[in-house]
Amino acid sequence: MTTTQPPTSGTEAAARRRLLPQVTGTVGPLGIGVAVLWLTVIVLLPLAALTVTAFEDGWAGFWDAITAPAALAAIRVTVGVSIVVALINAVVGTLIAWVLVRDEFPGKRVVNAIIDLPFALPTIVASIVLLSLYGPDSPIDIHLNATRPGLVVALLFVTLPFVVRSVQPVLLEVDHEVEEAAASLGAGNWTTFRRVVLPALAPAIIGGTGLAFARAIGEYGSVVLIGGNIPRLTQVVSQHIQQQIEIDRPVNAAAESVALLAIAFVTLLGLRFFAERTARKEMRQR
């Protein structure tokens, strides 16, 4: 989800370009045209059609669609559950990353490998897998289907890797000497963690948590079976949108889709802004 901006190689490259203005690699203007046309047809035009339809009846129509009681209830459920999921991920994800970096135990490599499993598994499989344990024929007699805890468990499953994988590399790089200095100055473990380790990890934790939240609000496949789709209780926005399409209310579906996209974009833009500010701060400290 992160944009990998190619580093611009500065004045040297610029000078070379001036010397060889014809050479633009193996793709010239035609290639650029094809790429832009491709992205427009596949990505931009559908989203443009979505946005235009959402505002077909003007701002008022859009506002009425997303503030209709059922839509609002679905948005509340989705955002509420996603916040819970993001917070659990922030704590447990950091803890798992910690154990994977600082602890040694047999089978650690296997544990490290299975963290990525939720990303590799199709979401509908995640749904079925969790239902086999927490569904109607639960062997341990825990029944979470059609409850909000069921939604939380499903979303925790699919978002597990985000925080773990963003904190892990940072934790590997953290300077042990600062921690030892703090300890030698009489700081307890908790103080050292809170004052030294946590500030270093904070950007990674916040980044991973934000990505988990953005994923959770739009999730569909993993909650469709375990969630139960009960209006006002466990119906998430994506399920409500699908219902609006089924009863042929495309304008409402489009409006809710735009609202969902807006929440995701604000989250991701906020994260990018935050990441850039942190990077600038680090640059200044050096």
Add this chain to the structure above:
Amino acid sequence: MRVSRFTQLSLRTIALGYLLILLIVPLVLILWRTFENGIGAFIDSISTPAAISALHLSLLIVAIVVPVNVIFGVVTAIALVRGRFPGRGLVQGIVDLPFAVSPIVVGVALILLWGANGWFGGIESLGFQVIFGLPGMVIATIFVTLPFVVREVEPVLVEIGDEQEQAAATLGASRWQTFWRITLPAIRWGLTYGVVLTVARSLGEFGAVIMVSSGFPGVSQTLTLLVHSRYIDDHNTFGAYSAATLLMGIALLTLLLMTILDRKRENA
């Protein structure tokens, strides 16, 4: 910082316990449920006509989506890395958009563009049905997998630079020759990695595809739709478990391939 033995063990227990109840026990349980009646029952369940047709449809979608994504993905990556044009930053952002869009929203957007009442609804009256047909499922899958090839090839192109390409051009190689002899061999592992991710996501996509598919068993059901309809419509829990296990096997294979490719790329 040195944590006490007690703290260390508690943290380890919490972390492993969490992974156990969230990941491992459910996964083991579904495998057990699938194979408790023997491997024969599993094979019967995944070789019913509806299941075979679902597998065929899923593979057909992969067979169309992968070449399309490879061609346009490589062109897009080269254009973004080697091209200098106004709005390049914006185009970079557009490539990432599909990751931020909910699968259901993808479905709605495609219905509003390609559906009978959509902007391009006209082509449906010409007899080319996109929504509720194979083209819709293909386009939905392309939408959600679009970033993979571009994002895996881009960093490789940045790293190799364009000196060799320029040298080839100076020596009189045509653009095609330069691409086949210089660029393609250099990006091959990144490209393969992107293809593996694309295949995995294509086989596993559910939300976007269910929105644009008519969902008839044996006709327009992919493997993921089969899992869903067996559980919801047919109340065939065992059948749903078997189909899910099949998909899980494919996912594990993907994970294995990715690990191998990761090593190849590091050595390359």
